[in-house]
Amino acid sequence: MAGSGVFAEILDGDVFKYYTDGAWKTSSSGKSVPIINPTTRSTQYKVQACTQEEVNKVMETAKTAQKLWAKTPLWKRAELLHKAAAILKEQKAPIAECLVKEIAKPAKDAVTEVVRSGDLVSYCAEEGVRILGEGKFLVSDSFPGNERSKYCLTSKIPLGVILAIPPFNYPVNLAVSKIGPALIAGNSLVLKPPTQGAVAALHMVHCFHLAGFPKGLINCVTGRGSEIGDFLTMHPGVDCISFTGGDTGIAISKKAGMVPLQMELGGKDACIILEDADLDLVASSIVKGGFSYSGQRCTAIKVVLVMESVADALVEKVNAKLAKLTVGAPEDDCDITPVVTESSANFIEGLVTDAKQKEATFCQEYKREGNLIYPLLLDNVRPDMRIAWEEPFGPVLPVIRINSVEEGIHHCNASNFGLQGCVFTRDINKAILIGDAMETGTVQINSAPARGPDHFPFQVNFPTPLLKKKLMP
Numbered sequence: 001m002a003g004s005g006v007f008a009e010i011l012d013g014d015v016f017k018y019y020t021d022g023a024w025k026t027s028s029s030g031k032s033v034p035i036i037n038p039t040t041r042s043t044q045y046k047v048q049a050c051t052q053e054e055v056n057k058v059m060e061t062a063k064t065a066q067k068l069w070a071k072t073p074l075w076k077r078a079e080l081l082h083k084a085a086a087i088l089k090e091q092k093a094p095i096a097e098c099l100v101k102e103i104a105k106p107a108k109d110a111v112t113e114v115v116r117s118g119d120l121v122s123y124c125a126e127e128g129v130r131i132l133g134e135g136k137f138l139v140s141d142s143f144p145g146n147e148r149s150k151y152c153l154t155s156k157i158p159l160g161v162i163l164a165i166p167p168f169n170y171p172v173n174l175a176v177s178k179i180g181p182a183l184i185a186g187n188s189l190v191l192k193p194p195t196q197g198a199v200a201a202l203h204m205v206h207c208f209h210l211a212g213f214p215k216g217l218i219n220c221v222t223g224r225g226s227e228i229g230d231f232l233t234m235h236p237g238v239d240c241i242s243f244t245g246g247d248t249g250i251a252i253s254k255k256a257g258m259v260p261l262q263m264e265l266g267g268k269d270a271c272i273i274l275e276d277a278d279l280d281l282v283a284s285s286i287v288k289g290g291f292s293y294s295g296q297r298c299t300a301i302k303v304v305l306v307m308e309s310v311a312d313a314l315v316e317k318v319n320a321k322l323a324k325l326t327v328g329a330p331e332d333d334c335d336i337t338p339v340v341t342e343s344s345a346n347f348i349e350g351l352v353t354d355a356k357q358k359e360a361t362f363c364q365e366y367k368r369e370g371n372l373i374y375p376l377l378l379d380n381v382r383p384d385m386r387i388a389w390e391e392p393f394g395p396v397l398p399v400i401r402i403n404s405v406e407e408g409i410h411h412c413n414a415s416n417f418g419l420q421g422c423v424f425t426r427d428i429n430k431a432i433l434i435g436d437a438m439e440t441g442t443v444q445i446n447s448a449p450a451r452g453p454d455h456f457p458f459q460v461n462f463p464t465p466l467l468k469k470k471l472m473p
């Protein structure tokens, strides 16, 4: 059970404590924030509603701890990270249980999230020792007009206090993807977990506590965005912000001071399908890529762009597979589980209603029970429909029929989001050229988009086409 066993000290009555200065604490606010179970739609957990004064103290603690940590040898930092990774994996069951209850992640996927997080922490330790163990030596006569009269030595130094804000859909994995690199590089952290997913994140932080990291190096504050959200992002004690989420990133970038920002914001991941594609492979990739965790993945396929001549055959194959998906509770490890909040479900419903009014073809009947939305494929979607451009973050997938590859590339590149994409064809030359033309962070060939393996490039994605970054062809 959450908050029991080695985690008993993180609970005060029925409210989970926040973590700072190496200890679990109760907020002086006397208030808590409820976490609603998406399946039962009733309060599952409560977390502390921290105050701005508490945030100030946390920042001071993090700053002091960082100074000492920066002087700690790399191998010692790595040793502690390996220890934390092992504890995280040992404690996968109680942490996964939180993910099931807080964000309705299917039971097996919840365990996978914790295990891969442990692996990522270990990888950061290994890689950090290698990368940070190297510096550069420059000589001045390598630049025109200069003599060999100066030498330059460079090494990598920590930024300071990192504010880490992960999203609800991977509150453990996308937290450690910030914590691991930050710690090995000599930084300290203030983690602000999402409300849904906060309890899983607090359990994860306790694993770092048990590993024996110095006091104040890792801190985790919980509370209402309205009270501490802007206060955190505008705090003068923050030296870098790493944020994963949606439009909030735009607000953060406007409010943050002159600090480095690392952001991963939405994705309208396009799937382009050519006439010669293996349609069985495409259909299974669409179902896995578009509907796993009910489409609540930034890397989920969010728009299918298929050549008209093979569209009927593909839609038929996808529909046959969708009919086999199980729909229900995350505890039963169903394929489709309730979406995270009622407002998310309402947003998805708004996109579906718009598509209905504009006469998209409904391949299944639209069905919703509370936060549970049944899988839905919308065929013959046109660019004037909202779902052609917006991210449902739910189990609803639009199909746009195209008459040329250029049309598909154009739709992909006209989107405001450029996270990932995929292309299906048996012609590798075409696949590489199309991948190169798609303005997305990464492109998978004959495979659904996915972030993993977790050490692959997966970085900055600004929500404007002009600023999209290409990380890999």
Ligand code: G3H
Pocket (backbone or CB within 6 Å): 169, 170, 174, 296, 297, 298, 299, 449, 450, 451, 452
């Ligand atoms: O939602 C964003 C996650 O980083 C996606 O990870 O592709 O491995 O599911 P995934």
